[in-house]
Amino acid sequence: MSATTKSAPEQGTDHDADDATPATGDDAEAATADASADGHLDDVVRLGLYEQVVRIRTFEERAYRLFMEGLVKGTSHLSLGMEAIAAGFGEAMRADDYTFCTYRGHAHTLARGTDMGGVMAELLGRATGVCGGKGGSMHLTSVEHGAMGSYAIIGAHLPIANGAAWSAQIRGTGQVAVCFFGDGTTNIGAFHEALNLAKVWDLPVVFVCENNLYMEYTAIGDVTAVEHPAADRASAYGLPSIIVDGNDPEAVYEVATEAIARARAGEGPSLIEAKTYRHGGHSRADPGTYRPAEEVEAWLERDPMPTYRARLQETGITEERLEEIEARAQSDVDAATEFAKSSPVPELQAAYTNVWADGGSSWRN
Amino acid sequence: MSATTKSAPEQGTDHDADDATPATGDDAEAATADASADGHLDDVVRLGLYEQVVRIRTFEERAYRLFMEGLVKGTSHLSLGMEAIAAGFGEAMRADDYTFCTYRGHAHTLARGTDMGGVMAELLGRATGVCGGKGGSMHLTSVEHGAMGSYAIIGAHLPIANGAAWSAQIRGTGQVAVCFFGDGTTNIGAFHEALNLAKVWDLPVVFVCENNLYMEYTAIGDVTAVEHPAADRASAYGLPSIIVDGNDPEAVYEVATEAIARARAGEGPSLIEAKTYRHGGHSRADPGTYRPAEEVEAWLERDPMPTYRARLQETGITEERLEEIEARAQSDVDAATEFAKSSPVPELQAAYTNVWADGGSSWRN
Amino acid sequence: MAELITYRDAVARGLAQEMRHDETVHFIGEDVAAAGGVFKATKGLLEEFGPERVRDTPISEEAILGAAMGAAMTGIRPVAEIMFSDFLATCWDLVAVEIPKTRYMTDGQISLPLVIRTANGGGLRFGAQHSQAVENWAMSIPGLKVVAPSNPKDVIGLLAAAIRDPDPVLFFEQKSLYPTKGEVPDGEIVDELGVATTVRQGSDVTIVALASMVRRAVEAADELDSLGISAEVIDLRSLVPLDTNTIIESVKRTTRMITVEENPRLCGWGAEIVSIVAEECIWHIDGPLTRVTTPHIPLPSADALEDEFLPSVERIVAAAQKVVQ
Amino acid sequence: MAELITYRDAVARGLAQEMRHDETVHFIGEDVAAAGGVFKATKGLLEEFGPERVRDTPISEEAILGAAMGAAMTGIRPVAEIMFSDFLATCWDLVAVEIPKTRYMTDGQISLPLVIRTANGGGLRFGAQHSQAVENWAMSIPGLKVVAPSNPKDVIGLLAAAIRDPDPVLFFEQKSLYPTKGEVPDGEIVDELGVATTVRQGSDVTIVALASMVRRAVEAADELDSLGISAEVIDLRSLVPLDTNTIIESVKRTTRMITVEENPRLCGWGAEIVSIVAEECIWHIDGPLTRVTTPHIPLPSADALEDEFLPSVERIVAAAQKVVQ
């Protein structure tokens, strides 16, 4: 597999094993081939991974269309091109594990099995949205699926993920918290505080840095003291440096499985850096023109959906089964869209509910 | 000299070269002897270092007595046992360099040449205090001596020191900002943000972690993911790991000189971990009983004042010259005490001045 | 039976009571376990409840509140100490932007039954960064309950109520009150949030106070008595929920009101209460609605200045005299 | 000569004017340079002033304000952008505990001539964590000046005044106003902090508003006119310094007041102004002092709900009608 795991003492010198950059695309292919040559992953898992990627892709492409049609207001942040990470983790997690994600959280929320209709309705600000229209695109949550919230302040959810992991540790449930965030997030204070505490308390938490090379419009390399914003800092928390090809669902799945197993076994936290790229801009408003055309080009060639599809075919999965998955995703997204569009907007009274546990918002008698 | 400097790639495995712990007291002595065997430091510097140590020690012992007599109200945090760090830097800095320190800042403020009377008066809450009695023990400042403030919120001043360094860079003055903080401070977010920005902007700033093994009452090792809270994190900011014996004025002076020279030459920031120990408790209220007796014992043997005194004698400084320094410190502290005690308390009206640059505090017309 | 104990000891007793009552209650903070807290307000807890339930943390306020928040949403009732209320600023994102909004943003999917305890206020000559009274910061944030007891019995009862409350509560302990004593009955004490206490009855002016200011208000009322002015004193005890009924009922009777707050002047809780009265019972008012506050300046360190700065009995008396004129 | 420009473009123009005027003015923030700001309010500055004076930062709000603070005390006049005002919470220690207290604690040794610019408020369907109006947070902190312009001309003039001011200024740009246009005269514009503007004269009721609420207040006044109620509208423009004279003079004439603020209800700047009036001119008041605010709840994301939530023209009109009854 294409993940490189190194222990802290060795860390720092050679990231040449990191094959997740477009320049070394051929190497990445090779590494990817290795991963499946391991023979560890059976077809059920592989098809599960593909189905995750396809469902997220199909959903987000539709969401984008609905923004363009003006049906989704405000802003939204897509994971187009980055689906393999949410997919790999989604498949590796246990049903009662916890996911913490960001404003760019459609993928991670869906990957836990959250109902597409409820997510789409939330994007459209409808009463039937997973958060009744009060959360919006940046705050998707489905506690029943372990999707414990999407947080829109950079870094905030890393310490919070620790808390859920601490609770699992106290309760002895073996649950693991997985926390997704971007490369830019590694430079905010909360990252540092969370990683240190996670290690000191040996919490069952997996931190996943989705390094898509950019913050909003600024390249991460321009504002970061090290090359690998997460992996090069792992040793500062007594953790091994782990880099994985974030466009390879199987590589992600394997790294995820390992880290989650370690956490579940009481062996503490992990910090994983997954190299990836977003196909579009940062958010709805951004055409992404600050990125060199060749860079975009190179990464588009590594689009996780067609590349994984081709790999599955090469290794014996029939076209029919793949098409079946794709068709199911399409019809589910159609249904979700229909559901969302035909759902009512929230009653005005809803604005005044659920501030408090008593259901209301009153602060006085 | 007893400082170990390693480049980031090699960092992490062997801190055996770190001889700054009490268990290896003998090695430390040896290393110290090496340092002077280098022959780099002339007697003027060495006597300057000793004078710094003595003046800080004498001042703080007096301050302690005045607390006990109830003349200093509130709280205060002494550097007894830790003087060599402020001393080494104080001597290595240029008059127009900037110091940023903490609530434990008497030493660093005095080391820049700030008038002892003004500092003592500030501790006593008198109108003649360096801050007119409005700052107090935790907020000593003397801008004319480059002492740019003592900050009482853990971590806050690291980003602020960056700012002064950035300003020096803009203005092209060659000034350097030196920022002192404790081991416990390495776990707060501001530390992380400051170190990263310092490196990205290549700021002329030197971060000095005074690792005295404890936060308030809790051992740093109990709550930190790595052994060396600052040095083991240097690589996360692309910096070399530097550890120095913080009880050895000459070792500190040499490391300081080197780091300051690098900063002045535009070669960017440094992060230095100085191993040391406080003789007393964290603050006035703390008897420090949570520390094992043997540990305290071992460190008391490494008290920078008598050990450095003995070393100076061994290498040919006459008893007379040392006594002269000590006598001057005594009489200066006596005078400062007299000055402070006989100074008036602030006029009540002073509480309403200097909120704004116009001298007043009015927020309305 | 009742016992005379300090405000400081009441904190430990209240925490112990709740940790015995509910094993999901866990307590974390800096120096809170082995050291028993820098104010010695949590002594004995580690010994009774062990290091899993009473836990020291690094100096990482965001990590502390993050841990509390994540645990609260998954079955634990955490109590987190932020040593000085000034330090809330270092984790204000958690306090103001994460914790209070999560139930709402998730439309009720997530509950956050957590308590943040913190030492608030001045009077100890700690200077501008360790003496702030910031209860008004908390009151300005929708989604936080805000409690500030004035005496040992209330510390226990309100802390218990806060810990049992299903919503996040910011619990302000006034650090100048730690050494003060008060009677506390035996046995479990569980109070109710959102109920103010009329600690002294009067007919000419209502004085609304909180925490350390309650004692000063009562002293002022005693002095006013001898000047022929009958003052009623209300101890708010909680800012959110706010017992507006008790305030309004009193003000309608006395027709005059003074608020006495330790926080600096602008946008304090006093302003909120004055505004409620000025909107809802303006026709009953017979004198300027007056706030006694700390002036709008940072807190100076010198004792001479700090004493000038915090609302004093004299300033309350003077304000009351002016109001009833 | 005058030009019609957007509030957004006025920001860049104001910054450019001051960077031309004073070479010690430096500007930093996230995505402010190459990208011209996420709101495109700083476009062209990098091109004109170069990467040394217009600098992108990491996502490190504490590092940003720390850099500004340290630079301000050593000869630079920094302008720091905090992208959304919500993010002030992540650096609140710098905003509330370091920057505003330093001059005072050092008894005047340190000056901090710096400006923090930030996009404030709701209306864009960004949800609870990207839509807060927090100007009252800033007003509650002694030692900060607080400015919030309502139109392009004021953006330039007040930004210039803020940058030239020797004290730290928090400059709130209301993000819902970025696309709005206004007339701006040619040449340098330098305004004055602490002067409110009476944007509409009236005799029955004074409406005090800020930033995005000014336009709504004026619309409401127009509507009230047709209902036979004459409303005066004051644009506060700055909360600190506060132009109490203009407010009090107006209220004494109209005898009634409404404040219209976007921040949530409790401890808002409206409460402060009501309290000032209730203390200083209670005998002139002829109607309940009324605040129109966002209710005390986090901001919901759905457009249907957000519209219900922010103070609307209808709510202002209704409040005015009630007050003059």
Ligand SMILES: Cc1ncc(C[n+]2csc(CCOP(=O)(O)OP(=O)(O)O)c2C)c(N)n1
């Ligand atoms: C504290 C804070 N600062 C700034 C922002 C604005 N912001 C939103 S997303 C973003 C870029 C984040 O980059 P990264 O962590 O790499 O995640 P990505 O969006 O690339 O997935 C920024 C700066 C924020 N939400 N919170």
Ligand SMILES: Cc1ncc(C[n+]2csc(CCOP(=O)(O)OP(=O)(O)O)c2C)c(N)n1
């Ligand atoms: C943000 C913040 N949290 C907590 C404190 C309380 N506090 C003051 S000093 C201190 C210990 C600091 O330890 P260290 O950094 O090792 O410095 P030392 O006192 O040992 O010099 C703590 C926790 C504070 N001042 N600021």
Ligand SMILES: [Mg+2]
């Ligand atoms: Mg990114």
Ligand SMILES: [Mg+2]
């Ligand atoms: Mg220490």
